[in-house]
Amino acid sequence: MTDTDTGTIGLGVTVTKAGEQGAFGGELLTINFGPHHPSTHGVLRLIVDLDGEQVKRLKPIIGYLHTGIEKQAEALRWQQVVVVTDRHDYLSPPINNLAYALAVEKLLGVDVPPRADALRVIMSELTRIASHLVWLGTSGIELGASTMLMYCFRERDTILDMNEEISGFRMHTSYIRPGGVMADATPRFLEMLDSFCTKMPGNIDEYEALLTMNPIFRSRTIGIGRLPAEDAKVLGATGPMLRGSGVAWDLRKKMPYSGYENYDFEVATSDMCDCYGRYLVRIKEMREAVRILRQALDRLPDGPVNVDDRKVLPPPREELETSMEAVIHHFKLFTEGYSVPAGDAYAAVESGRGENGCYVVSDGTHKPRRVKFRAASFVNLQPLERMALNHMVADMVAIIGTADTVLGDVDR
Amino acid sequence: MIADSLIVERGVSAGDAWITVSPESAHEALAALKGEGYRLLVFLTCVDHLADSSRKWPARYEVVYQLRNMETLEQLRVRAFIDGDPPHIDSVADVFPPADWDERETYDMFGVVFEGHPDLTRILMPDDWVGHPLRRDYPVGGEPVEFSEEHETWQTAPPKA
Numbered sequence: 169m170t171d172t173d174t175g176t177i178g179l180g181v182t183v184t185k186a187g188e189q190g191a192f193g194g195e196l197l198t199i200n201f202g203p204h205h206p207s208t209h210g211v212l213r214l215i216v217d218l219d220g221e222q223v224k225r226l227k228p229i230i231g232y233l234h235t236g237i238e239k240q241a242e243a244l245r246w247q248q249v250v251v252v253t254d255r256h257d258y259l260s261p262p263i264n265n266l267a268y269a270l271a272v273e274k275l276l277g278v279d280v281p282p283r284a285d286a287l288r289v290i291m292s293e294l295t296r297i298a299s300h301l302v303w304l305g306t307s308g309i310e311l312g313a314s315t316m317l318m319y320c321f322r323e324r325d326t327i328l329d330m331n332e333e334i335s336g337f338r339m340h341t342s343y344i345r346p347g348g349v350m351a352d353a354t355p356r357f358l359e360m361l362d363s364f365c366t367k368m369p370g371n372i373d374e375y376e377a378l379l380t381m382n383p384i385f386r387s388r389t390i391g392i393g394r395l396p397a398e399d400a401k402v403l404g405a406t407g408p409m410l411r412g413s414g415v416a417w418d419l420r421k422k423m424p425y426s427g428y429e430n431y432d433f434e435v436a437t438s439d440m441c442d443c444y445g446r447y448l449v450r451i452k453e454m455r456e457a458v459r460i461l462r463q464a465l466d467r468l469p470d471g472p473v474n475v476d477d478r479k480v481l482p483p484p485r486e487e488l489e490t491s492m493e494a495v496i497h498h499f500k501l502f503t504e505g506y507s508v509p510a511g512d513a514y515a516a517v518e519s520g521r522g523e524n525g526c527y528v529v530s531d532g533t534h535k536p537r538r539v540k541f542r543a544a545s546f547v548n549l550q551p552l553e554r555m556a557l558n559h560m561v562a563d564m565v566a567i568i569g570t571a572d573t574v575l576g577d578v579d580r
Numbered sequence: 581m582i583a584d585s586l587i588v589e590r591g592v593s594a595g596d597a598w599i600t601v602s603p604e605s606a607h608e609a610l611a612a613l614k615g616e617g618y619r620l621l622v623f624l625t626c627v628d629h630l631a632d633s634s635r636k637w638p639a640r641y642e643v644v645y646q647l648r649n650m651e652t653l654e655q656l657r658v659r660a661f662i663d664g665d666p667p668h669i670d671s672v673a674d675v676f677p678p679a680d681w682d683e684r685e686t687y688d689m690f691g692v693v694f695e696g697h698p699d700l701t702r703i704l705m706p707d708d709w710v711g712h713p714l715r716r717d718y719p720v721g722g723e724p725v726e727f728s729e730e731h732e733t734w735q736t737a738p739p740k741a
Contacts, residue, residue: 230703230704231702231703231704231705231706234704234705236713238689238714239714239718240720242716242720243720274595274596275594277594401619401620401650402677403677404620404621404676404677404678417650422653510634510635511593511594512593512596512627512644512657513594513595513596514596514622514646514657523622525622525623527623527625527646529627531632531634531635532634533634537627537629537632538625538627538628540623540625542622542623542646546681546685547678547681550677550680550681579704
């Protein structure tokens with residue numbers, strides 16, 4: 169008896185049993201979709217059982233981008249972990265930083281100053297737009313609208329320029345850290361942000377002009393990959409996957425953090441429950457993000473951007489020349505790091521993909537005992553079989569695309 | 581709140597409410613909590629308390645379930661302490677569908693066996709991997725590097741005679 173007869177290859181991978189009949193008189197066919205298929209946004213492998221061209225079973229095989237981030241975090245000091253948080257969901261580093269920073273701040277019991285909160289909101293919203301732009305551009309290409317990528321990456325580049333201006337790094341900014349942010353916004357950054365907020369609504373109109381009423385795009389997304397609201401809730405989906413099914417669940421509204429309760433914005437939802445609905449949600453979210461950015465910029469409070477706590481953050485450079493105590497604090501922080509009181513805390517933020525959370529456990533030392541990232545993509549990938557069932561192979565591209573999973577986030 | 585007989589201990593850590601249940605009744609407790617409105621399992625994971633002297637732990641492995649009530653926005657963390665090699669606990673994938681992959685990941689990383697899971701296989705590491713990387717006794721950098729630096733030998737020009 170071969171592996172194919174028993175229905176297993178290797179460990180736990182089910183394949184079609186030899187000779188299983190489909191509805192059209194032929195045998196079911198098992199194919200590998202990926203791991204190097206360009207539309208899988210990273211390296212995702214799907215084992216798909218096909219009846220003709222219809223998907224009958226689907227099993228995602230993940231782990232190709234596993235980098236052991238959680239293991240690495242246990243070997244790093246608390247402030248160093250910020251650097252690895254950048255790298256799991258590599259399209260939204262500041263939002264990952266924020267989840268980690270909020271969890272550690274909960275354990276430390278510190279509150280960041282208002283200006284730091286406002287800068288965190290600004291960076292989160294910029295990142296949300298950048299992440300949605302990458303999604304929109306690549307999804308456009310996959311569905312035959314190759315112009316989209318050019319338009320989207322034009323604006324994304326402006327955001328990366330802003331990242332560079334504020335943090336010195338274009339992608340993995342490590343900008344938000346426990347106790348505050350890395351550096352204050354420069355006047356040039358605020359100018360760039362101002363002109364971005366002015367131009368962006370017009371740019372979003374351009375994207376919509378290309379796609380929203382585009383008959384090819386509509387026929388490839390409307391009614392494709394349906395996920396009813398009840399299924400989305402049961403399967404734990406969050407973010408645009410859930411809001412695209414008509415559930416107005418947004419952590420920024422429901423469980424506000426970093427002062428999101430002070431901003432006036434709407435939660436984007438769509439009752440269409442399909443790929444097109446998720447597209448509409450993301451477009452609307454970009455518009456709302458620009459609104460939040462404008463409000464944050466207009467009301468940016470003055471003051472420090474870091475907690476005034478020498479046990480957590482190093483003293484300013486000038487102080488080192490005059491104060492022995494500052495030198496001692498500086499030395500301790502850069503050799504041993506700070507210790508976090510024993511306990512555990514979970515903090516969740518709304519990323520472009522859904523709920524990105526961070527669960528940290530401290531044993532009271534200068535290194536975390538356990539850092540667990542609750543990755544939105546990891547959970548949002550599970551309804552894939554539900555969404556793809558009975559659709560054509562070509563529709564899977566649209567379905568995977570609008571699920572918007574980042575494989576670095578899935579595999580961590 | 582579920583019956584007191586199921587709860588071993590309760591408390592608050594950094595503002596997060598938690599309860600401890602015995603591993604045998606974990607499935608029963610979680611099903612009861614779901615009935616009370618905690619319908620979202622935010623995540624499920626494990627913490628290895630090997631050689632942690634900061635507190636006294638009932639067992640080495642702590643399985644953590646973070647639950648949320650999406651109507652009242654209450655959150656609750658459920659803990660269950662288990663020992664053994666491999667440690668065993670009942671699967672909750674039948675109660676909370678997202679636990680399916682979370683349990684596979686926890687099995688992969690910690691070697692916790694979830695009884696009754698439909699397909700308990702490795703998910704992130706390769707199928708033939710030996711060991712469970714997130715256990716505290718699994719070394720960082722403990723994997724042999726599979727390429728050599730011998731190429732430097734032949735790339736260097738031979739010494740002049």
